[in-house]
Amino acid sequence: MDSKNKNRPKFNLKELCSPSQNPIAFLVSQMIFFFFVTSIGGFLWEVLIFFVKDGRFRNRGFLYGPWLPVYGAGAVLFYLLLGKPRRRLAFSQAPRAVAYFEPEKKPRLIPLFFLSMLIGTTLELIIGWFLDVVWNLRYWNYTGEPFHLNGYICLTSALGFGIAGVLWIRFLSGFLTKQWLKLPESVRSGLNTILILLFVLDCAAALIFPNIGTGITFSD
Numbered sequence: 001m002d003s004k005n006k007n008r009p010k011f012n013l014k015e016l017c018s019p020s021q022n023p024i025a026f027l028v029s030q031m032i033f034f035f036f037v038t039s040i041g042g043f044l045w046e047v048l049i050f051f052v053k054d055g056r057f058r059n060r061g062f063l064y065g066p067w068l069p070v071y072g073a074g075a076v077l078f079y080l081l082l083g084k085p086r087r088r089l090a091f092s093q094a095p096r097a098v099a100y101f102e103p104e105k106k107p108r109l110i111p112l113f114f115l116s117m118l119i120g121t122t123l124e125l126i127i128g129w130f131l132d133v134v135w136n137l138r139y140w141n142y143t144g145e146p147f148h149l150n151g152y153i154c155l156t157s158a159l160g161f162g163i164a165g166v167l168w169i170r171f172l173s174g175f176l177t178k179q180w181l182k183l184p185e186s187v188r189s190g191l192n193t194i195l196i197l198l199f200v201l202d203c204a205a206a207l208i209f210p211n212i213g214t215g216i217t218f219s220d
Contacts, residue, residue, distance in 0.1 A: 032192045033180050035072035042071025058215040065202040070127055074120050078165050079173055116165020121158045128152035141218035
């Protein structure tokens with residue numbers, strides 16, 4: 001009897017449980033979630049900086065809502081390019097599994113830091129140049145900072161991107177993914193839909209009447 005039990009094939013829970021959501025679909029929802037969380041986080045960060053500096057609230061950025069898309073775009077790029085996410089399965093709602101992506105292993109610290117600097121600085125340069133050329137608006141100006149390039153980028157900002165990339169890939173993105181997995185698929189879908197609709201409406205309003213003013217836009 002014992003020998004028969006030993007030779008009997010063992011059941012694989014991951015093979016028996018079909019995913020409740022396609023992994024690519026979850027990855028898309030995860031990136032949308034990352035985009036908005038970090039966009040809102042970036043907004044709060046810059047509001048805090050200017051509040052400490054000027055002693056008053058500044059609604060920073062091109063849009064009117066509480067988000068700065070440059071932070072969200074950077075977070076998504078960092079995760080996809082540097083995190084190298086691989087397919088995983090979570091069984092938080094057994095017997096149904098949720099297929100999702102997360103980094104295979106933590107990237108090495110030094111390469112991650114410098115690659116984050118490169119990606120973040122490139123993104124900041126492109127967006128800053130585009131806003132300046134197309135709408136003649138400057139939402140940041142690093143003129144006077146060490147090693148700046150036409151005020152679009154500077155060394156201090158690049159170092160900040162490096163630190164942010166390390167914290168994001170090695171710590172924060174994994175924590176947020178676990179929290180996102182705890183939510184039912186219907187809640188994730190509904191929340192993303194509401195945020196996207198609000199964001200699109202905000203973009204439409206900002207294209208007609210850009211958010212400008214003292215402490216929001218800067219001139220050379």
